[in-house]
Amino acid sequence: MTTRFAIAIFGTLVLPIMLLAQSGTDRFITRMKNDDINGDGKLTRSEFTGPQRLFDQLDEDGDGVLLLSDVAAQKLKNLRAIAGDQSGPAIGSADRQRMMETIQSRAANLRQGDAAMRGGQRERRDPDHRDVRYGEHERHVLDVYLAKTENNEPAPCMIWIHGGGFRRGDKSEGSLFARPFVENGIHYVTLNYRLSQHAIAPACFHDCAHAVQFLRQNAEKWNIDKSRIAIGGGSAGAGLAQWIAYSPDRADPTAADPMLRQSTRVSAVVLLNAQTSYDFRWIKKHIPGDAWMGDGLQQLFGYTIEDTDKIEDEQFRTIQECSPITHLSEDDPPSVFYYRRSKDPEIAMQNAMDGIHHPFFGLELKKRADELGVPCEVFTVETTKDRLFYNRRWDHAVAFLKKHFEMD
Known part of the structure; x- marks a missing residue:
């Protein structure tokens, strides 16, 4: 021919x-x-x-x-x-x-x-227990996906918190990621929380902490090892997960409600495209572009970008209190960050959405974690090889959890 x-x-x-x-x-x-x-x-x-x-x-x-x-x-x-x-x-x-x-x-x-x-073929899995109530609000519900365990031994658990700018999203999105965990002997839980149109911060942060306490209170019912619980999320959910992981234990031993006596401490943290601070002043300093002007943050904390000079000290205290990087300390659990973008500063300047998910958030937290001796890994996409790794991030996440859960 x-x-x-x-x-x-x-x-x-x-x-x-x-x-x-x-x-x-x-x-x-x-x-x-x-x-x-x-x-x-x-x-x-x-x-x-x-x-x-x-x-x-x-x-x-x-x-x-x-x-x-x-x-x-x-x-x-x-x-x-x-x-x-x-x-x-x-x-x-x-x-x-x-x-x-x-x-x-x-x-x-x-x-x-x-x-x-x-990011690989994803298949939704139906939860074993759907819409379990952990509080009074209509969005105080969670889904439980159970792993099979040998001899009915308690198994570790991964809690996943959905993203959506604190204004949208649903726990059902987490069903796409359930299979890698439950197939490796790790129970998996997804949860809803009040969005900013329901209540401004710190409402959603407290909701997620209560969900962790609720799971520990009911650990025996679902065969969960309450000493081995990890937490994670994407975007807004990643911030909520970090806040729980890095904040002091919220257990109140004197509470009348036994659920509130439960610990909020976790064993490990898995994060996608995470923010580590919600303080627009911090974001403006560390993240190029207009991410600091995000309307999602304005709605979450109840201010407008045009009137930042009128924000009261109490509002700033709430913003700082809800920023995970504020709480990082030497006794915090290991964290792994996955970002779908390059750490190139120009990426953050393309649009506010790229900026608010920029790897600089995770890299700044890693600097502090390294100083404190807290294990922290940050993965970004710089090459084709990095993209392939990101697409298979759940395999790495499962291995990361199994290591810190001390699973054979």
Whole structure:
């Protein structure tokens, strides 16, 4: 087969796929832009008009928000993978079958979405106990996913707190991450908390602490080893998890309610795209760009960015009290941070959403943790190898927990 003829066949096979993929990508991006009614460059679950399953697949870190720039880049990368590099050496007849198999495989990846770019295939698992009440508010509910244990021995537990800017999100999002934990002998719990439209800070922080106490109070019922409980979350949930992990134990031995006598201390912390401070002054100093102006923080603490000079001392004390980095001390548990972005400062300046999830948050906390001798790891995405690691972060997280839970 001549070189020209081989390339012609290759073009004949690939071109329709490329055109179809390009057309589908354009339509998809256009639909996403149309969904973005307020033009902020991101979509929440309520704004997204496509299938719920598709949203879950595109939502890499499970924070309930899609960045349009990420989704567009993801689709275009798939398209380029199909197109390949046609400027290389000639394709001989012996390679034709392999070429066709490659084209078919890549086309299938386009139809299904690139699983690696979605952080691996994720499958929802139904909880063993759904909507268990831990308080009086309608959002004081949690789901329990039970692991199988040998001889019915108590097993460690991972508590996951959803993100969503303190204004949205639901515990059901955590079902996407349950399987790696329960399949490795770790119970898994997801919880809801009051959002900022229900009550401003510190309400949601106290809610999550009470949920930890509730789990310890009911540990025997679900076969949980109360001495081995870890906590984690994504974005806002990561901040809530850190606050519990780094704050002094909230157990009150004199409380009339036995639940409030339970400890809030945990064994380890697993975090996605975490903020470590909510003080806009701290954020303005350490994070480039406009992240410090985030409206989610304004709503959480009840101020407006135009009137920061009118914030009273009591409000500032609440903001600092709710900032995890304020509480870090030498007796705190080990933490691992996963960020889906590079630590390049320019990333934080692209838009406020990239800034508020920038690795500088975790890296600043790590500086303090290193000074105190508290184990702390921060992973960022700088290379293709880093991206592959991030996409398989749950394997690393499980290994991290098993080490600190002293599981064989």
